[in-house]
Amino acid sequence: MSVRVQREDFDVGRELESLSRGRPGVGAVVSFVGLVRDMVSERPLLALELEHYPGMTERELAAIDAEARRRWPLETVLVIHRYGRLTPGDRIVLVAVASAHRNAAFEACQFLIDWLKTRAPFWKSEETTAGSHWVEAKAADDAAAARWGAPEITCG
């Protein structure tokens, strides 16, 4: 497993290639790339500021990764998440999974990004012409994570 939290961009082709190189049992590589869109709430987005909790982020991503490996037979898992200032078109996150068969790779990749979105301590602040505001967690993301039986994390 491999988890990276970084300010810099990443090379998707090189990263995906590394998932299967030297692993002749890999028959399927499924990946998700999340990108900054140009519009939010019908306003042009100028920039996104991604804050995170160093230490806990890596720990939580490693836990999500371990959970995926417990559920599916995977050869390799890679999660790269950026932080800092990003602008429309920039890559935010890469989740990639290599497995012998495609169904495990698809399911695990979707599981990883669903859990990451509800558990990994990242917060987005959006800068538009109307100013900056913190992005609220989405009910749709909670619902997506709930499909996989995610544990609750409210503090009450």
Add this chain to the structure above:
Amino acid sequence: MSVRVQREDFDVGRELESLSRGRPGVGAVVSFVGLVRDMVSERPLLALELEHYPGMTERELAAIDAEARRRWPLETVLVIHRYGRLTPGDRIVLVAVASAHRNAAFEACQFLIDWLKTRAPFWKSEETTAGSHWVEAKAADDAAAARWGAPEITCG
């Protein structure tokens, strides 16, 4: 939409980049890469020979692509499938989908490869130390395609 049937390898990073470049509404790119594995039926695989039906292949892939766009709101779809002689570790197929949101991209990508596997006129011949033999269609692939309500294609 873009469909390519070719003998040559492809550059995954470059292809994925092209899916979102100049399309600022893209928030998610999901891709599947299929690779030649080194073992088949517990024997080392020496090579794979991929035959196809030129003309019908492109037509069928375009139809699968159109069906995906009818079902999900997608920005871009790309399917590249190789033919000819391939050896373990080689890439066989790339299916990639760009969309505003990740769920549509994941579902459409999985749909595309499931339908491709049961409808696109490609046939694999496997060469092992025991000789060459034609790969039979897999019941698991039929089942995967049936999830999406694939039309029957038996001739009776």
Add this chain to the structure above:
Amino acid sequence: MKLLYFAWLRTKLGLAEEEVTLPETVHDVADLMTWMRDRGPLYAAALANPAVIRVAVNQIYARPHHPVTASDEIALFPPVSGG
């Protein structure tokens, strides 16, 4: 009428394509399959199990009652195994 064969159907028959004159008795895909099996033991053996034969008429999958005409390109092949 142009007939194309792929994968093990091609190797069993020993040919990738042939031109045939459409017999008057053949009006649809089912008729064609019946006629093909009568063309000799090689055809009869290769086409014995309809469950493992797919037919495309002019590059589109065709069911048994799909009509066929002299100008059609007809392909016969096993279930596909790409991807």
Add this chain to the structure above:
Amino acid sequence: MKLLYFAWLRTKLGLAEEEVTLPETVHDVADLMTWMRDRGPLYAAALANPAVIRVAVNQIYARPHHPVTASDEIALFPPVSGG
């Protein structure tokens, strides 16, 4: 005890972290939240709605009855929005 704040909790409180002496009344996360709200109107306002506050003890999500000690690193933050 080290307290960390992130995202709008950090901007509302106007600080990213602080060292506090663990009061004797605080034994778990729920106690901590109660005590925090009594630290002044800024804290009371920022922590008014527990549904939008997550707590991590030593970088692991913690429920209300999770114990807290003087040597812990405790982080308070809103629901996450990465990915």
